[in-house]
Amino acid sequence: MMRNIKVIGFDADDTLWVNEPYFKDTEMRFRELLSPYMDGEAASAELFRTEMQNMPLYGYGVKAFILSVLETAIRISSKKISPEVIEQLIQIGKEQLMRPVELLDGVEETLNALVGRYRLILVTKGDLLDQEQKLRRSGLEHLFHHVEIMSDKTEKEYKQLLNHIDVRPEEFLMIGNSVRSDILPPLALGCHAIHVPFHITWEHELVDESPSHTQFHTVDSLWDIIPLLP
Numbered sequence: 001m002m003r004n005i006k007v008i009g010f011d012a013d014d015t016l017w018v019n020e021p022y023f024k025d026t027e028m029r030f031r032e033l034l035s036p037y038m039d040g041e042a043a044s045a046e047l048f049r050t051e052m053q054n055m056p057l058y059g060y061g062v063k064a065f066i067l068s069v070l071e072t073a074i075r076i077s078s079k080k081i082s083p084e085v086i087e088q089l090i091q092i093g094k095e096q097l098m099r100p101v102e103l104l105d106g107v108e109e110t111l112n113a114l115v116g117r118y119r120l121i122l123v124t125k126g127d128l129l130d131q132e133q134k135l136r137r138s139g140l141e142h143l144f145h146h147v148e149i150m151s152d153k154t155e156k157e158y159k160q161l162l163n164h165i166d167v168r169p170e171e172f173l174m175i176g177n178s179v180r181s182d183i184l185p186p187l188a189l190g191c192h193a194i195h196v197p198f199h200i201t202w203e204h205e206l207v208d209e210s211p212s213h214t215q216f217h218t219v220d221s222l223w224d225i226i227p228l229l230p
Protein backbone atom coordinates (compact mmCIF):
# COMPACT_ATOMS: atom_id res chain seq x y z
CA MET A 1 0.00 0.00 0.00
CA MET A 2 2.75 2.44 0.88
CA ARG A 3 5.11 1.53 -1.93
CA ASN A 4 4.57 4.88 -3.67
CA ILE A 5 5.63 7.00 -0.71
CA LYS A 6 8.30 9.55 -1.57
CA VAL A 7 7.82 12.21 1.08
CA ILE A 8 7.07 11.77 4.78
CA GLY A 9 5.67 14.68 6.76
CA PHE A 10 6.17 14.71 10.51
CA ASP A 11 4.15 16.76 12.95
CA ALA A 12 6.42 18.22 15.63
CA ASP A 13 4.57 19.01 18.88
CA ASP A 14 3.83 15.81 20.82
CA THR A 15 5.01 13.73 17.86
CA LEU A 16 8.74 14.52 17.91
CA TRP A 17 8.95 16.45 21.17
CA VAL A 18 6.95 17.18 24.33
CA ASN A 19 4.53 20.10 24.05
CA GLU A 20 1.05 19.74 25.52
CA PRO A 21 2.26 18.88 29.07
CA TYR A 22 4.01 22.29 29.12
CA PHE A 23 0.71 24.01 28.34
CA LYS A 24 -0.93 21.98 31.10
CA ASP A 25 1.80 23.07 33.56
CA THR A 26 1.17 26.73 32.69
CA GLU A 27 -2.57 26.19 33.04
CA MET A 28 -2.10 24.67 36.52
CA ARG A 29 -0.07 27.70 37.62
CA PHE A 30 -2.76 30.00 36.18
CA ARG A 31 -5.37 28.05 38.20
CA GLU A 32 -3.35 28.44 41.40
CA LEU A 33 -2.89 32.17 40.90
CA LEU A 34 -6.58 32.64 40.11
CA SER A 35 -7.82 30.39 42.94
CA PRO A 36 -8.95 33.37 45.08
CA TYR A 37 -11.51 34.16 42.36
CA MET A 38 -12.62 30.85 40.85
CA ASP A 39 -12.11 27.14 41.35
CA GLY A 40 -9.68 25.33 39.12
CA GLU A 41 -12.01 23.41 36.79
CA ALA A 42 -14.15 26.47 36.11
CA ALA A 43 -11.07 28.65 35.51
CA SER A 44 -9.77 26.11 32.99
CA ALA A 45 -13.12 26.07 31.20
CA GLU A 46 -13.08 29.88 31.02
CA LEU A 47 -9.55 29.83 29.66
CA PHE A 48 -10.49 27.33 26.96
CA ARG A 49 -13.47 29.48 25.99
CA THR A 50 -11.20 32.53 25.65
CA GLU A 51 -8.70 30.56 23.56
CA MET A 52 -11.39 29.40 21.15
CA GLN A 53 -12.76 32.94 20.79
CA ASN A 54 -9.27 34.29 20.09
CA MET A 55 -8.21 31.52 17.72
CA PRO A 56 -9.21 33.35 14.49
CA LEU A 57 -7.21 36.42 15.57
CA TYR A 58 -4.19 34.90 17.33
CA GLY A 59 -3.81 31.41 15.89
CA TYR A 60 -1.90 28.73 17.79
CA GLY A 61 1.16 28.85 20.02
CA VAL A 62 2.46 29.94 23.40
CA LYS A 63 2.20 33.71 22.85
CA ALA A 64 -1.43 33.42 21.78
CA PHE A 65 -2.06 31.20 24.80
CA ILE A 66 -0.58 33.69 27.26
CA LEU A 67 -2.65 36.55 25.83
CA SER A 68 -5.72 34.38 26.46
CA VAL A 69 -4.46 33.57 29.98
CA LEU A 70 -4.16 37.31 30.76
CA GLU A 71 -7.56 38.13 29.27
CA THR A 72 -9.19 35.32 31.28
CA ALA A 73 -7.42 36.39 34.48
CA ILE A 74 -8.74 39.94 34.13
CA ARG A 75 -12.26 38.69 33.35
CA ILE A 76 -12.67 36.10 36.08
CA SER A 77 -11.17 38.37 38.74
CA SER A 78 -13.62 41.10 37.66
CA LYS A 79 -10.56 43.29 36.98
CA LYS A 80 -9.27 42.83 40.55
CA ILE A 81 -6.18 40.86 39.53
CA SER A 82 -3.04 42.65 40.75
CA PRO A 83 -0.26 43.86 38.44
CA GLU A 84 2.07 41.52 40.38
CA VAL A 85 0.01 38.48 39.36
CA ILE A 86 -0.16 39.73 35.75
CA GLU A 87 3.63 40.00 35.85
CA GLN A 88 3.90 36.44 37.17
CA LEU A 89 1.67 35.13 34.40
CA ILE A 90 3.79 36.90 31.77
CA GLN A 91 6.91 35.38 33.36
CA ILE A 92 5.35 31.89 33.32
CA GLY A 93 4.72 32.34 29.57
CA LYS A 94 8.34 33.36 28.97
CA GLU A 95 9.53 30.32 30.91
CA GLN A 96 7.33 28.08 28.78
CA LEU A 97 8.89 29.55 25.62
CA MET A 98 12.38 28.89 26.96
CA ARG A 99 11.86 25.31 28.12
CA PRO A 100 14.36 22.84 26.69
CA VAL A 101 13.22 20.64 23.83
CA GLU A 102 12.55 17.14 25.13
CA LEU A 103 12.56 14.59 22.32
CA LEU A 104 10.15 11.67 22.57
CA ASP A 105 11.41 8.08 22.65
CA GLY A 106 12.83 6.71 19.42
CA VAL A 107 12.59 9.96 17.47
CA GLU A 108 16.25 10.27 16.50
CA GLU A 109 16.54 6.56 15.66
CA THR A 110 13.41 6.65 13.49
CA LEU A 111 14.39 9.77 11.54
CA ASN A 112 17.92 8.48 11.04
CA ALA A 113 16.54 5.20 9.70
CA LEU A 114 14.39 7.01 7.15
CA VAL A 115 16.56 9.90 5.99
CA GLY A 116 18.05 9.19 2.59
CA ARG A 117 15.29 6.66 1.79
CA TYR A 118 12.53 9.29 1.81
CA ARG A 119 12.36 13.05 1.71
CA LEU A 120 11.51 14.05 5.28
CA ILE A 121 9.64 17.25 5.97
CA LEU A 122 8.45 18.89 9.16
CA VAL A 123 4.82 20.00 9.11
CA THR A 124 3.72 22.02 12.11
CA LYS A 125 1.47 24.87 13.14
CA GLY A 126 1.82 27.56 15.74
CA ASP A 127 4.08 30.49 16.17
CA LEU A 128 6.78 30.74 13.48
CA LEU A 129 9.62 32.02 15.70
CA ASP A 130 8.86 29.59 18.53
CA GLN A 131 8.69 26.57 16.19
CA GLU A 132 11.92 27.59 14.43
CA GLN A 133 13.71 27.95 17.75
CA LYS A 134 12.45 24.59 18.99
CA LEU A 135 13.61 22.92 15.79
CA ARG A 136 17.07 24.47 16.17
CA ARG A 137 17.30 23.38 19.81
CA SER A 138 16.09 19.87 18.94
CA GLY A 139 19.23 19.05 16.95
CA LEU A 140 17.01 17.50 14.24
CA GLU A 141 17.08 20.37 11.73
CA HIS A 142 19.63 18.72 9.41
CA LEU A 143 17.35 15.70 8.88
CA PHE A 144 14.59 17.70 7.20
CA HIS A 145 14.49 18.59 3.56
CA HIS A 146 11.79 21.19 4.10
CA VAL A 147 10.05 22.82 7.05
CA GLU A 148 6.46 23.97 6.73
CA ILE A 149 4.95 26.04 9.53
CA MET A 150 1.26 26.50 8.76
CA SER A 151 -1.19 28.86 10.43
CA ASP A 152 -3.62 25.93 10.61
CA LYS A 153 -3.60 22.31 9.44
CA THR A 154 -6.66 22.03 7.24
CA GLU A 155 -7.12 20.38 3.85
CA LYS A 156 -6.47 23.72 2.15
CA GLU A 157 -3.02 24.13 3.74
CA TYR A 158 -2.04 20.51 3.03
CA LYS A 159 -3.11 20.91 -0.58
CA GLN A 160 -0.94 24.00 -0.91
CA LEU A 161 1.95 22.11 0.67
CA LEU A 162 1.64 19.21 -1.82
CA ASN A 163 1.58 21.67 -4.70
CA HIS A 164 4.54 23.54 -3.31
CA ILE A 165 6.72 20.45 -2.90
CA ASP A 166 5.35 19.01 -6.16
CA VAL A 167 4.22 15.67 -4.76
CA ARG A 168 1.08 13.68 -5.57
CA PRO A 169 -1.20 12.75 -2.64
CA GLU A 170 -0.47 9.00 -2.93
CA GLU A 171 3.26 9.78 -2.61
CA PHE A 172 2.83 11.61 0.68
CA LEU A 173 2.62 10.09 4.17
CA MET A 174 1.75 12.29 7.16
CA ILE A 175 2.61 11.19 10.69
CA GLY A 176 1.35 12.88 13.86
CA ASN A 177 -0.42 12.73 17.20
CA SER A 178 -3.54 14.70 16.30
CA VAL A 179 -6.28 12.92 14.35
CA ARG A 180 -7.92 16.27 13.67
CA SER A 181 -4.83 18.08 12.36
CA ASP A 182 -2.40 15.42 11.15
CA ILE A 183 -4.62 12.58 9.96
CA LEU A 184 -8.06 13.57 8.67
CA PRO A 185 -7.04 16.39 6.26
CA PRO A 186 -4.26 14.39 4.49
CA LEU A 187 -6.53 11.30 4.25
CA ALA A 188 -9.27 13.43 2.68
CA LEU A 189 -6.79 14.51 0.00
CA GLY A 190 -5.80 10.91 -0.80
CA CYS A 191 -2.54 10.86 1.17
CA HIS A 192 -1.46 8.18 3.63
CA ALA A 193 -1.48 8.87 7.38
CA ILE A 194 -0.16 7.24 10.53
CA HIS A 195 -1.44 8.23 13.95
CA VAL A 196 1.01 8.08 16.85
CA PRO A 197 -1.11 8.94 19.91
CA PHE A 198 0.40 10.95 22.75
CA HIS A 199 -0.85 10.52 26.33
CA ILE A 200 -2.31 14.05 26.54
CA THR A 201 -4.32 15.68 23.75
CA TRP A 202 -5.47 19.29 23.82
CA GLU A 203 -9.28 19.49 24.00
CA HIS A 204 -9.40 21.43 20.71
CA GLU A 205 -7.65 18.59 18.85
CA LEU A 206 -9.98 15.85 20.06
CA VAL A 207 -12.30 14.14 17.59
CA ASP A 208 -14.98 11.58 18.39
CA GLU A 209 -13.93 8.66 16.30
CA SER A 210 -10.78 7.35 14.74
CA PRO A 211 -10.90 7.02 10.96
CA SER A 212 -11.29 3.72 9.20
CA HIS A 213 -9.49 4.05 5.93
CA THR A 214 -7.23 1.81 3.88
CA GLN A 215 -4.48 4.45 3.87
CA PHE A 216 -4.54 4.89 7.65
CA HIS A 217 -2.61 3.17 10.45
CA THR A 218 -2.18 3.66 14.18
CA VAL A 219 1.04 2.75 15.99
CA ASP A 220 2.06 2.91 19.64
CA SER A 221 5.37 4.66 19.16
CA LEU A 222 7.19 6.41 16.33
CA TRP A 223 9.67 3.57 15.86
CA ASP A 224 6.74 1.26 14.96
CA ILE A 225 6.31 3.08 11.62
CA ILE A 226 9.52 1.48 10.31
CA PRO A 227 8.08 -2.00 9.64
CA LEU A 228 5.10 -0.42 7.84
CA LEU A 229 7.32 1.23 5.24
CA PRO A 230 8.86 -0.56 2.27
Ligand SMILES: [Mg+2]
Binds near residue numbers: 012178
Ligand atom coordinates in the same frame (compact mmCIF):
# COMPACT_ATOMS: atom_id res chain seq x y z
MG1 LIG B 1 1.11 17.55 17.48
